[in-house]
Amino acid sequence: MRTPTSVAGEHLTDSVANARADARAQGDRTSEHMPYVPASTSPHGPPGVDPSLLTWAETVAPGGYTHRLVARGTRLRFDDPTGEACAHLVVLNAREPGERLNVADTGKIPWQAYLGAGHPLLSGDGRVLATIVADTSGRHDAFCGTSTDAWVLERYGDARPEGPSPSGRALLLKAAARHGLDGRDLPPSVSFFQGVRVDPDGGLAWQGSAGPGASIELLAELPLVVLVANVPHPLDRRPAYTVGPLRVHAWRARPTGPGDERFGATPELRRAYLNTIDYAEAAGL
Template identity: 55%
Template sequence: MTTATTTGAKAHAREQELAAAAELPRVLHPASAYVGELSPGVSAGDLVWAETVPPGGYTSLVVAAGTRVRVRDTTGDACAHLLVFHADQPTERLNVADTVKVQWQAFLTAGHLLLSDQGRALATIVEDTAGNRADAPRHDALFGTSTLVRNAERYGSGDVFGPSPAGRELFALAAAKHGLTRRDIPPSVTFFEGVSVSDDGRPAFVGSSGPASITLVAELPLIVLLASTAHPLDPRPEFTAGPLDVVAWPGAPTVPGDPAWDATPEGRRAYENSTAHRRTRGADR
């Protein structure tokens, strides 16, 4: 088939779309068409977003404060690299260093917050079926995502259109959809593949949690970026990545009385800062 003519180019484009749809579904419109497993009490009619991110792919979505975002590794091969930005002022974004040091915890799991450098809670992890813990880490808040150079050295390519796309390259594409540049991309957190650190500071790749999911609550309006690519410390010689199932549904931010609010003094202060920020903008009454 030639693409030298308009007719040929149109036929080729439609053929590509059919091939992609047959291989793996992407965004579902409407999200209520979703037929996968959902959290208790949530139905497909509640969803505002439903998508399958293919291996080596990425996605981005903008969600309102209170939105639940669930990311699921359906095969046990996925590694989800995540960034979040304050949608109303994207200069405020995930700060992994503060997330770790303020909470005295490098092994994030349910009950932990994703913090910005403004002392605010951007999101809360409310469910983690992988059960991350220090003796068997299944997520990683220390080593970030892969780069073009590193993937080229390890797999022969790190280009987004190649067979082993690098996480930072995927994030650059996702960020550009929101007017953000490479300079705006901070270190990310990783879910479903963990790294332990020995007493002398040496990292050891732990591997996959198996099929699992994490659910986040957006404490502020967020830009959410996700990339599905191999962990930078994955020792396997072959590029390995799996699909990510992403769904979102409306909810409410964390408020006083929620067990998470007073779980730690550090978390309480972050929630208070986020609540005050929403109120000054008329989001909370």
């Protein structure tokens, strides 16, 4: 591990001119885990998507987090390149953040608690915040939420957000703060790439991942604040804090409409999409 002294020794900042030159020298440095700006420069762009259409591209570090405000109709893709990512996701209506992900309704309205392609992410106001439109993983969870400081401290001995084993809750709080939100605004999250199933006796069984290379894509049905923490699943009983990098890309598409098969898949879904469209049109979105 590098000491503060050795890190300081790598930089020459003894004058304004040297400090400026040193700062500018960092401009072209890259990292394995970083946002790509502009997004079109991502080395991991989704297949079949014109790089010039990308509006967000980032590789989230293990134990890291990210956040973004995205427009209605944005398509978001999450990739798990190593089979060890676990993306804990919260979405909120960007115009009115009091409207946010409701995990109970997300399971109730489609009559299905297991997340997969075609599954809507519902708010408590009966509107669809986002729809899962593609999924090659099938290993997700809408039961457990994310890890807490108390759980991580007991499990790994260190829950500091800047430490080696941050909790998902702490990282989501940091992401929320970037949008003027706090703990009262954070509902239970869903998580992608680490599956959970209900046993016959009612217990919850962790399934792990589907392996390297899985992806899931969401479609933003309203303008969203997207918060993501990439940390181990709470039911992951491996002794080490095990999580891999998470890739995120987004590009402009169009929200779900009456011509889409999923729009009228059930009477409940049709009503939820109609509620969403009615809200969006009234707001001029």
